[in-house]
Amino acid sequence: MRQCIVYALIDGGIQIIECGLDENSEAADAMISGLPAAVGYLWHTGGASIDMHWVSDGVVEEKTEFEISVQGPVISNVPAHTSVIWPDGEMTIEMDGTVELESNVTGVFTLTLQNAQHVTVEVEVQNG
Numbered sequence: 001m002r003q004c005i006v007y008a009l010i011d012g013g014i015q016i017i018e019c020g021l022d023e024n025s026e027a028a029d030a031m032i033s034g035l036p037a038a039v040g041y042l043w044h045t046g047g048a049s050i051d052m053h054w055v056s057d058g059v060v061e062e063k064t065e066f067e068i069s070v071q072g073p074v075i076s077n078v079p080a081h082t083s084v085i086w087p088d089g090e091m092t093i094e095m096d097g098t099v100e101l102e103s104n105v106t107g108v109f110t111l112t113l114q115n116a117q118h119v120t121v122e123v124e125v126q127n128g
Helices: 026-033
Strands: 002-008 014-018 039-045 053-056 059-062 069-071 074-076 082-085 091-094 098-100 107-115 118-127
Touching: 002 026, 002 053, 014 053, 069 118, 074 118
Parallel strands: none
Antiparallel strands: 002 014, 002 039, 053 059, 069 074, 074 098, 082 091, 082 107, 107 118
16 A cells, blocks of 8 residues: 655655555545645655654655764754754754753753654753
């Protein structure tokens, strides 16, 4: 069965996997025509999942592990377009390669890193 995969053009992150649509059907045409300009789509044979795959140059690829470095409250080598979910639930998009936890509370904190090309990871950082 072919899947219609809808992905973000900026980073290849898969947003929707639609199964059960016939590639040449009116339903498929209606879905595709309603897509915003910031996304692309492709028809894929085989299993793909939002958590484990992304799209690179029109090809479904497996996500890889982050290759980050953690030193105290600083996480380095963070790829551009990485979403960081902070301990308070806030989310930011990091673009400069480094994430630093700044807090007046001492302890170990967990941050979640999400990126289209990498498997989501929870990272513990030590503050203080």
